[in-house]
Amino acid sequence: MxxxxxxxxxxxxxxxxxxxxxxxxxxxxxxxxxxxxxxxxxxxxxxxxxxxxxxxxxxxxxxDRLGTDMLTVEAGAPLHGGDGAPKLPKEAVAMVSRIGPVHKVSAIALLKDTTVRRNELVPAERNGGINVMAADLDLLGAVSGGMAHGRWFTSATAAYPTVVLGASTATRLGASPGELVWIGEDRFTVIGVMQPLELAVDLDTAALVGWEAAEKRLGFDGHPTRLYERSKDEAVASVRAVLTRTVNPQAPETVQVSRPSDALxxxxxxxxxxxxxxxxxxxxxxxxxxxxxxxxxxxxxxxxxxxxxxxxxxxxxxxxxxxxxxxxxxxxxxxxxxxxxxxxxxxxxxxxxxxxxxxxxxxxxxxxxxxxxxxxxxxxxxxxxxxxxxxxxxxxxxxx
Structure with missing residues (x-):
């Protein structure tokens, strides 16, 4: 077995x-x-x-949609601690536009002591935190903005008492295109409301008037307080290096340059x-x-x-x-x-x-x-x- x-x-x-x-x-x-x-x-x-x-x-x-090629140029503190408000030279836009890689440049100017109200019955001190700014014709394209309602300035409307409201400003004032608002002691017609801006958020709480109208009616002296500049992506660093001396050769220390996309x-x-x-x-x-x-x-x-x-x-x-x-x-x-x-x-x-x-x-x-x-x-x-x-x-x- x-x-x-x-x-x-x-x-x-x-x-x-x-x-x-x-x-x-x-x-x-x-x-x-x-x-x-x-x-x-x-x-x-x-x-x-x-x-x-x-x-x-x-x-x-x-x-990708907004672009990382935008730089902002602002006036910093006055040289030697002066008392004057920070300003850029009147020729700043023209000087920056001469930089080779730059293909867009625009400017705004903050109009201090200027208020915007829904009507003349609202006290001037109740401004609601809304800034009044002068804007040139190329601003909308420089900040990659769009219009939610109405239209942007043209060479004709920029010379007349017209205003474009930021997205938040329109909500605060309860105003829409075709209506009147008071800026300073003058009536301005709302011609447009901008879409929210992600690279220039302070414009959302602003009321923008044309450059020429600001000079004629609001005592604007023509000095910008901020520039928006766009250049080729590969040239952003080199353009940034020369912007301060280009904008103000005599006092480059008073010029500040930043890149809004860096905040994102x-x-x-x-x-x-x-x-x-x-x-x-x-x-x-x-x-x-x-x-x-x-x-x-x-x-x-x-x-x-x-x-x-x-x-x-x-x-x-x-x-x-x-x-x-x-x-x-x-x-x-x-x-x-x-x-x-x-x-x-x-x-x-x-x-x-x-x-x-x-x-x-x-x-x-x-x-x-x-x-x-x-x-x-x-x-x-x-x-x-x-x-x-x-x-x-x-x-x-x-x-x-």
Whole structure:
């Protein structure tokens, strides 16, 4: 009679999956609470990355639309601490336009001590924070602006008592094209309302009058207080280096040059620190979820000692017991990760839609989140799986 060697039955992938699912189905509430911690962590991380990416995409689209080639030139403090109001030379626009790469240049002038009111019955001191500015004809194009209602100045209307209102100014005054407002002690006809300006936000709270009309009716001396300049993208740095001496060769120290688009990128950079903080909170939530999975699996091993002993006595190997409990841990964490990734993507979509941003959830964020859940499941389930496999069958069967 020949010797017959016995070999333990092998568990196929379907068998491993089946025994893992059965272990979870018998403890649904505990599984739900454990998976919830993983889901919260993954949802937070995916949402933070998705919202940050969507915000950055919106910024890039905004910069592409507005351009990063605009520089503003303003008069700083008077030289030697003089008392006069900061002003630029009258010839500033003409001088800047002679710089080779410059293709647009425009100017505004703040008219101090000039008020705008809805009608003559409103006291002059109740100005509502609205500035009156003189604007030249090229301003709208230089700031990439548009008209919400009415029209911009022409060479004809700029010489007459007409006014174009910023977006916020029109709301505050309750005025629309065709109506009259009082600027100083004179009546001006509203001919247009501008759209909100993202690179020149102070114009939203201004009332703009034509350059010539300001000189004739409001005592304007012709000195601009700010220039808007656009040049080729590759020449912005070189133009910026020569602007101060070009605008005021005799006192370049009194001229300040800035790039409005830098404020938008700085805002995005500032939000990056908050993104890092939220990612850290998501990682903490994920760690807590991993601890919850490990706790669930340890309790599961303690509660199922008789089941483990029975399977061992029927021929299950230690390796098969390890695989069973490790599969349960992976399924538990994977379930939480999948739900979390879905919730994170939905949160990104909802927030981006409300903000009017494009919705972008990087594939690497979803993949990384699911990969993290697999790692968490492996780590959290390894110790309980090893402990379960080491239980002697007789001791496990005798436990109550």
């Amino acid at each position: 020949s010797d017959v060697s016995l070999h333990p039955a092998r568990l196929g992938p379907r068998d491993v999956l089946r025994v893992g699912v059965v272990g979870l189905r018998t403890r649904l509430m505990r599984v739900f609470l454990s998976a919830l911690g993983i889901a919260i962590g993954i949802a937070t991380m995916v949402a933070v990355v998705g919202i940050s990416t969507s915000s950055r995409a919106d910024l890039m689209a905004k910069l 990128t700085a805002k995005e950079a500032a939000s990056g620190s908050l993104t890092g903080l939220m990612l850290g909170l998501g990682a903490v939530a994920l760690l807590v979820g991993g601890v919850g999975v490990a706790n669930t699996m340890v309790i599961s091993v303690l509660e199922r000692r008789q089941e483990i002993g029975l399977r061992r006595s029927m021929g299950a190997t230690r390796g098969q017991i390890r695989i069973q409990f490790l599969t349960e841990a992976l399924l538990l964490s994977g379930l939480g990760g999948a739900v979390g990734a879905l919730l994170g993507a939905l949160a990104t979509f909802g927030f981006a839609t409300v903000q009017g941003w494009p919705t972008l959830v990087p594939v690497w964020a979803l993949g990384g989140g699911l990969g993290a859940t697999v790692a968490i499941g492996m780590i959290a389930g390894l110790y309980p799986a090893v402990q379960a496999s080491r239980l002697p069958p007789t001791e496990a069967l005798s436990s109550s």
